Amino acid sequence: MSDPVSRKPWAAFAVMCAVFATTFLAIRIGVRDGASPFLFAGLRFSVAGALLLGVLLLRQRAAAWRDVKRLSPRAFAVSLPLTSITFGAMYWAEGRIDSGLMSRLETLGPVVTALLARALLGSRLPRIAWLGLGLGVMGGGLLAGAAQGGQVDPAGLGLALVSVVAYAAGLVLYDRLFGPNDDPMIVSALQSLLGGLALLAAAPLLERPVWPPTAPAWWTLAYLTIAGSILGHSLSLVVVRDAGSVFASSWLYVSPPIATVLGALVLGERFETTELLGTGLALFGVYLVSRRVRRVPEPSLTAEAAG
Numbered sequence: 001m002s003d004p005v006s007r008k009p010w011a012a013f014a015v016m017c018a019v020f021a022t023t024f025l026a027i028r029i030g031v032r033d034g035a036s037p038f039l040f041a042g043l044r045f046s047v048a049g050a051l052l053l054g055v056l057l058l059r060q061r062a063a064a065w066r067d068v069k070r071l072s073p074r075a076f077a078v079s080l081p082l083t084s085i086t087f088g089a090m091y092w093a094e095g096r097i098d099s100g101l102m103s104r105l106e107t108l109g110p111v112v113t114a115l116l117a118r119a120l121l122g123s124r125l126p127r128i129a130w131l132g133l134g135l136g137v138m139g140g141g142l143l144a145g146a147a148q149g150g151q152v153d154p155a156g157l158g159l160a161l162v163s164v165v166a167y168a169a170g171l172v173l174y175d176r177l178f179g180p181n182d183d184p185m186i187v188s189a190l191q192s193l194l195g196g197l198a199l200l201a202a203a204p205l206l207e208r209p210v211w212p213p214t215a216p217a218w219w220t221l222a223y224l225t226i227a228g229s230i231l232g233h234s235l236s237l238v239v240v241r242d243a244g245s246v247f248a249s250s251w252l253y254v255s256p257p258i259a260t261v262l263g264a265l266v267l268g269e270r271f272e273t274t275e276l277l278g279t280g281l282a283l284f285g286v287y288l289v290s291r292r293v294r295r296v297p298e299p300s301l302t303a304e305a306a307g
Contacts, residue, residue, distance in 0.1 A: 009243040012235045017251045019232035021103070021258035023224055025266060027091055028099035030220040036209040037091035042199030044221055045083055048229030049193025056185055067186045074177045075190035082170025083195025088202065089163040096156030098269040103259035105160045107136050107282055109252040112168035120172055132288025135281045136253045142278030171248060174240055184237035191237075192229050253282040 030040055057064045094102050111133050178187060203209050213221070240248040263269035 009239045009247070012238050013243075013247075013251065016232055016235040016239060017254040018258070019227050019235075020251055021255035022262065023228040023232065024094070024099040024103040024255075024259040025262045026220040026224050026228070028094045028102075028263070028267065030213070030217040030224070031091055031095045033214045033216045033220075034210050035213045035217040035221070036203060036207050036211075037095060038088055038199050038203035038207050039209040039211075040213070040217065040221060041087045041091045042196050042201075042203055044196065044224045045087065045192045045229055046196030046200060048225045048233075049189050049191070049196055051225075052185070052230050052234065053189035053193055056189060064186060067183055068190065071178075071182060071186055072190055072194075075187050076194045078170055078174050078177060078187075079191040079195035080170075080198065081166045081173060083191055084198040084202070085166035086163050086170060087195075088199055088206075089159045089166065093156045093159035093163060096153040097160060098263055099267065100256075100260040100263035100269045102160055103256040103263075104278075105157075106164055106167075106252045107139065107256055108161075108164050109168050110250050110285075111137055112165055113171055116168055116172040117175070120176060128288055132285040134285070135288065136250075136285030139253070139278040139281030139285060142281065171240060174237065175244065178241070180241055182241075184241050185234055188234040188237045192233065250285075253285055257282065 031037055053068070057068075060067075090102065114129075114133055174187075178184075236248055236251070239251075260269075
Protein backbone atom coordinates (compact mmCIF):
# COMPACT_ATOMS: atom_id res chain seq x y z
CA MET A 1 0.00 0.00 0.00
CA SER A 2 1.38 3.46 -0.90
CA ASP A 3 2.29 5.92 1.83
CA PRO A 4 -0.48 8.57 2.25
CA VAL A 5 2.14 11.13 3.23
CA SER A 6 3.98 10.70 -0.07
CA ARG A 7 0.66 10.87 -1.97
CA LYS A 8 -0.67 13.95 -0.19
CA PRO A 9 1.08 16.77 -2.12
CA TRP A 10 0.10 15.66 -5.63
CA ALA A 11 -3.37 17.23 -5.82
CA ALA A 12 -2.10 20.55 -4.47
CA PHE A 13 0.89 20.32 -6.80
CA ALA A 14 -1.29 19.81 -9.89
CA VAL A 15 -3.55 22.78 -9.14
CA MET A 16 -0.54 24.94 -8.29
CA CYS A 17 1.07 24.15 -11.67
CA ALA A 18 -2.07 25.05 -13.59
CA VAL A 19 -2.56 28.35 -11.75
CA PHE A 20 1.07 29.44 -11.97
CA ALA A 21 1.14 28.70 -15.71
CA THR A 22 -1.50 31.36 -16.30
CA THR A 23 0.01 34.02 -14.03
CA PHE A 24 2.93 34.71 -16.39
CA LEU A 25 0.47 35.67 -19.11
CA ALA A 26 -1.62 37.79 -16.73
CA ILE A 27 1.44 39.70 -15.51
CA ARG A 28 2.57 40.38 -19.08
CA ILE A 29 -0.87 41.70 -20.07
CA GLY A 30 -1.07 43.97 -17.02
CA VAL A 31 2.42 45.46 -17.43
CA ARG A 32 2.00 45.76 -21.21
CA ASP A 33 -1.19 47.76 -20.67
CA GLY A 34 0.49 50.33 -18.47
CA ALA A 35 0.47 48.98 -14.92
CA SER A 36 3.49 50.06 -12.84
CA PRO A 37 5.39 46.85 -11.93
CA PHE A 38 6.03 47.47 -8.22
CA LEU A 39 2.66 49.14 -7.62
CA PHE A 40 0.87 46.37 -9.56
CA ALA A 41 2.66 43.60 -7.63
CA GLY A 42 2.25 45.39 -4.30
CA LEU A 43 -1.50 45.78 -4.73
CA ARG A 44 -1.82 42.14 -5.71
CA PHE A 45 -0.05 40.71 -2.69
CA SER A 46 -1.16 43.18 -0.03
CA VAL A 47 -4.85 42.80 -0.97
CA ALA A 48 -4.55 39.01 -1.24
CA GLY A 49 -2.76 38.77 2.09
CA ALA A 50 -5.27 41.02 3.85
CA LEU A 51 -8.26 39.07 2.49
CA LEU A 52 -6.80 35.68 3.35
CA LEU A 53 -5.71 36.78 6.80
CA GLY A 54 -9.14 38.29 7.49
CA VAL A 55 -10.89 35.03 6.61
CA LEU A 56 -8.51 33.01 8.79
CA LEU A 57 -8.95 35.34 11.75
CA LEU A 58 -12.74 35.18 11.47
CA ARG A 59 -12.70 31.39 11.33
CA GLN A 60 -10.03 30.59 13.90
CA ARG A 61 -10.23 33.73 16.08
CA ALA A 62 -8.03 33.39 19.17
CA ALA A 63 -5.91 30.56 17.77
CA ALA A 64 -5.22 32.53 14.59
CA TRP A 65 -4.29 35.67 16.55
CA ARG A 66 -1.77 33.65 18.54
CA ASP A 67 -0.29 32.27 15.33
CA VAL A 68 -0.11 35.74 13.78
CA LYS A 69 1.85 37.09 16.72
CA ARG A 70 4.13 34.06 16.80
CA LEU A 71 4.77 33.75 13.07
CA SER A 72 4.89 37.39 11.94
CA PRO A 73 8.65 37.98 12.39
CA ARG A 74 9.55 34.83 10.47
CA ALA A 75 6.89 35.51 7.83
CA PHE A 76 8.32 38.99 7.26
CA ALA A 77 11.80 37.51 6.80
CA VAL A 78 10.61 35.02 4.18
CA SER A 79 8.36 37.58 2.45
CA LEU A 80 11.32 39.69 1.33
CA PRO A 81 12.90 37.11 -1.01
CA LEU A 82 9.78 35.04 -1.73
CA THR A 83 7.42 37.93 -2.49
CA SER A 84 9.03 41.36 -2.66
CA ILE A 85 12.23 40.63 -4.58
CA THR A 86 10.89 37.73 -6.64
CA PHE A 87 7.82 39.49 -7.96
CA GLY A 88 9.25 43.00 -8.09
CA ALA A 89 11.96 41.67 -10.42
CA MET A 90 9.52 39.46 -12.34
CA TYR A 91 7.05 42.26 -13.05
CA TRP A 92 9.85 44.53 -14.24
CA ALA A 93 11.28 41.73 -16.38
CA GLU A 94 7.94 41.05 -18.07
CA GLY A 95 7.90 44.63 -19.28
CA ARG A 96 10.96 43.70 -21.36
CA ILE A 97 10.66 40.01 -22.29
CA ASP A 98 7.86 37.64 -23.34
CA SER A 99 5.75 35.89 -20.72
CA GLY A 100 6.69 32.51 -22.20
CA LEU A 101 10.40 33.27 -21.95
CA MET A 102 9.99 34.40 -18.34
CA SER A 103 8.29 31.13 -17.49
CA ARG A 104 10.95 29.09 -19.28
CA LEU A 105 13.78 30.84 -17.50
CA GLU A 106 12.12 29.80 -14.25
CA THR A 107 13.14 26.20 -15.00
CA LEU A 108 16.51 27.15 -13.51
CA GLY A 109 14.78 27.44 -10.13
CA PRO A 110 15.03 23.80 -9.01
CA VAL A 111 18.80 23.73 -9.54
CA VAL A 112 19.27 26.92 -7.53
CA THR A 113 16.91 25.62 -4.86
CA ALA A 114 18.76 22.31 -4.62
CA LEU A 115 22.12 24.05 -4.33
CA LEU A 116 20.86 26.44 -1.64
CA ALA A 117 19.16 23.58 0.22
CA ARG A 118 22.42 21.66 0.20
CA ALA A 119 24.40 24.69 1.41
CA LEU A 120 21.96 25.98 4.04
CA LEU A 121 20.07 22.89 5.15
CA GLY A 122 22.74 20.26 4.66
CA SER A 123 20.33 18.21 2.55
CA ARG A 124 21.57 15.50 0.20
CA LEU A 125 20.13 14.53 -3.15
CA PRO A 126 20.66 11.16 -4.86
CA ARG A 127 22.19 10.99 -8.31
CA ILE A 128 18.84 10.32 -9.93
CA ALA A 129 17.51 13.63 -8.58
CA TRP A 130 20.56 15.51 -9.87
CA LEU A 131 20.03 13.87 -13.25
CA GLY A 132 16.44 15.13 -13.20
CA LEU A 133 17.58 18.63 -12.34
CA GLY A 134 20.11 18.55 -15.16
CA LEU A 135 17.53 17.41 -17.67
CA GLY A 136 15.20 20.17 -16.52
CA VAL A 137 17.85 22.81 -17.13
CA MET A 138 18.67 21.35 -20.55
CA GLY A 139 15.00 21.46 -21.44
CA GLY A 140 14.71 25.04 -20.24
CA GLY A 141 17.71 26.04 -22.32
CA LEU A 142 16.22 24.51 -25.44
CA LEU A 143 12.89 26.22 -24.80
CA ALA A 144 14.44 29.66 -24.28
CA GLY A 145 16.89 29.36 -27.15
CA ALA A 146 14.33 28.13 -29.67
CA ALA A 147 11.78 30.78 -28.76
CA GLN A 148 14.08 33.81 -28.76
CA GLY A 149 16.67 32.90 -31.39
CA GLY A 150 19.42 34.21 -29.15
CA GLN A 151 18.02 37.78 -29.00
CA VAL A 152 17.15 38.61 -25.40
CA ASP A 153 16.88 42.02 -23.75
CA PRO A 154 19.84 42.09 -21.28
CA ALA A 155 17.98 44.05 -18.59
CA GLY A 156 14.95 41.79 -18.84
CA LEU A 157 17.14 38.68 -18.68
CA GLY A 158 19.02 39.99 -15.64
CA LEU A 159 15.80 40.83 -13.79
CA ALA A 160 14.36 37.41 -14.64
CA LEU A 161 17.43 35.69 -13.17
CA VAL A 162 17.21 37.82 -10.02
CA SER A 163 13.61 36.63 -9.67
CA VAL A 164 14.67 32.99 -10.06
CA VAL A 165 17.39 33.19 -7.40
CA ALA A 166 15.19 35.12 -4.96
CA TYR A 167 12.35 32.59 -5.30
CA ALA A 168 14.70 29.68 -4.66
CA ALA A 169 16.18 31.44 -1.63
CA GLY A 170 12.69 32.12 -0.28
CA LEU A 171 11.66 28.46 -0.57
CA VAL A 172 14.78 27.28 1.25
CA LEU A 173 14.41 29.99 3.91
CA TYR A 174 10.80 28.90 4.43
CA ASP A 175 11.99 25.32 4.86
CA ARG A 176 14.47 26.49 7.48
CA LEU A 177 12.19 28.85 9.42
CA PHE A 178 8.94 26.86 9.47
CA GLY A 179 8.07 23.33 10.44
CA PRO A 180 5.12 20.95 9.98
CA ASN A 181 3.34 22.40 13.03
CA ASP A 182 3.22 25.92 11.57
CA ASP A 183 -0.03 26.70 9.73
CA PRO A 184 0.95 27.31 6.07
CA MET A 185 -2.22 29.33 5.44
CA ILE A 186 -1.35 31.83 8.17
CA VAL A 187 2.21 32.00 6.88
CA SER A 188 0.97 32.51 3.31
CA ALA A 189 -1.36 35.34 4.35
CA LEU A 190 1.34 37.10 6.37
CA GLN A 191 3.95 36.57 3.67
CA SER A 192 1.68 38.07 0.99
CA LEU A 193 0.55 41.00 3.13
CA LEU A 194 4.00 41.96 4.42
CA GLY A 195 5.72 41.37 1.09
CA GLY A 196 3.03 43.38 -0.71
CA LEU A 197 3.38 46.30 1.69
CA ALA A 198 7.13 46.27 1.12
CA LEU A 199 6.53 46.44 -2.64
CA LEU A 200 4.12 49.37 -2.21
CA ALA A 201 6.69 51.18 -0.06
CA ALA A 202 9.36 50.64 -2.73
CA ALA A 203 7.15 51.71 -5.66
CA PRO A 204 7.55 55.50 -5.36
CA LEU A 205 11.29 55.06 -4.85
CA LEU A 206 11.98 52.77 -7.80
CA GLU A 207 9.41 53.79 -10.40
CA ARG A 208 6.98 56.51 -11.42
CA PRO A 209 3.64 54.89 -10.59
CA VAL A 210 0.90 55.16 -13.22
CA TRP A 211 -2.60 55.65 -11.81
CA PRO A 212 -5.25 54.58 -12.54
CA PRO A 213 -4.35 51.40 -14.48
CA THR A 214 -6.27 50.52 -17.64
CA ALA A 215 -9.26 48.16 -17.58
CA PRO A 216 -7.26 45.08 -18.75
CA ALA A 217 -4.74 45.73 -15.98
CA TRP A 218 -7.53 45.81 -13.38
CA TRP A 219 -8.90 42.49 -14.62
CA THR A 220 -5.49 40.82 -14.54
CA LEU A 221 -4.86 42.30 -11.09
CA ALA A 222 -8.08 40.70 -9.81
CA TYR A 223 -7.14 37.33 -11.33
CA LEU A 224 -3.60 37.43 -9.98
CA THR A 225 -4.84 38.39 -6.53
CA ILE A 226 -7.45 35.63 -6.21
CA ALA A 227 -6.01 32.76 -8.25
CA GLY A 228 -2.30 33.50 -8.21
CA SER A 229 -1.77 34.76 -4.66
CA ILE A 230 -4.59 33.43 -2.50
CA LEU A 231 -4.92 30.02 -4.16
CA GLY A 232 -1.60 29.33 -5.87
CA HIS A 233 0.84 30.57 -3.27
CA SER A 234 -1.10 29.09 -0.38
CA LEU A 235 -0.91 25.73 -2.13
CA SER A 236 2.82 26.20 -2.74
CA LEU A 237 3.47 26.53 0.98
CA VAL A 238 1.38 23.43 1.65
CA VAL A 239 3.53 21.53 -0.85
CA VAL A 240 6.76 22.88 0.71
CA ARG A 241 5.54 21.77 4.14
CA ASP A 242 4.48 18.29 3.01
CA ALA A 243 7.11 17.49 0.35
CA GLY A 244 10.07 19.86 0.79
CA SER A 245 11.34 22.90 -1.08
CA VAL A 246 13.09 21.07 -3.93
CA PHE A 247 9.93 19.18 -4.92
CA ALA A 248 7.82 22.34 -4.53
CA SER A 249 10.10 24.21 -6.93
CA SER A 250 9.66 21.48 -9.57
CA TRP A 251 6.37 23.12 -10.66
CA LEU A 252 8.79 25.19 -12.72
CA TYR A 253 9.22 22.20 -15.04
CA VAL A 254 5.50 21.73 -15.64
CA SER A 255 4.12 25.27 -15.89
CA PRO A 256 6.51 26.77 -18.51
CA PRO A 257 5.31 24.58 -21.40
CA ILE A 258 1.72 25.54 -20.58
CA ALA A 259 2.65 29.22 -20.25
CA THR A 260 4.53 29.07 -23.56
CA VAL A 261 1.47 27.82 -25.42
CA LEU A 262 -0.76 30.42 -23.74
CA GLY A 263 1.64 33.23 -24.67
CA ALA A 264 1.70 32.06 -28.28
CA LEU A 265 -2.09 31.74 -28.51
CA VAL A 266 -3.11 34.91 -26.66
CA LEU A 267 -0.26 37.35 -27.35
CA GLY A 268 1.28 35.85 -30.49
CA GLU A 269 4.59 35.15 -28.76
CA ARG A 270 7.01 33.06 -30.79
CA PHE A 271 6.86 29.30 -30.41
CA GLU A 272 8.76 26.73 -32.49
CA THR A 273 8.57 22.95 -32.80
CA THR A 274 12.12 22.65 -31.43
CA GLU A 275 10.68 23.51 -28.04
CA LEU A 276 8.84 20.18 -27.95
CA LEU A 277 12.16 18.49 -27.17
CA GLY A 278 12.78 20.94 -24.36
CA THR A 279 9.29 20.29 -23.01
CA GLY A 280 9.89 16.55 -22.99
CA LEU A 281 13.22 16.88 -21.18
CA ALA A 282 11.67 19.21 -18.59
CA LEU A 283 8.76 16.91 -17.87
CA PHE A 284 11.04 13.87 -17.58
CA GLY A 285 13.22 15.87 -15.21
CA VAL A 286 10.37 16.60 -12.84
CA TYR A 287 9.45 12.90 -12.85
CA LEU A 288 12.98 11.98 -11.73
CA VAL A 289 12.98 14.66 -9.02
CA SER A 290 9.58 13.51 -7.78
CA ARG A 291 10.89 9.97 -7.24
CA ARG A 292 12.91 11.43 -4.36
CA VAL A 293 9.70 12.42 -2.56
CA ARG A 294 8.13 8.98 -2.90
CA ARG A 295 11.10 7.24 -1.30
CA VAL A 296 11.52 9.55 1.71
CA PRO A 297 9.17 8.87 4.66
CA GLU A 298 9.66 12.36 6.12
CA PRO A 299 8.08 14.85 3.71
CA SER A 300 10.21 17.90 4.50
CA LEU A 301 13.84 18.73 3.79
CA THR A 302 13.87 20.36 7.21
CA ALA A 303 13.28 17.00 8.87
CA GLU A 304 15.98 15.39 6.74
CA ALA A 305 18.50 18.10 7.60
CA ALA A 306 17.74 17.78 11.30
CA GLY A 307 18.58 14.10 11.07
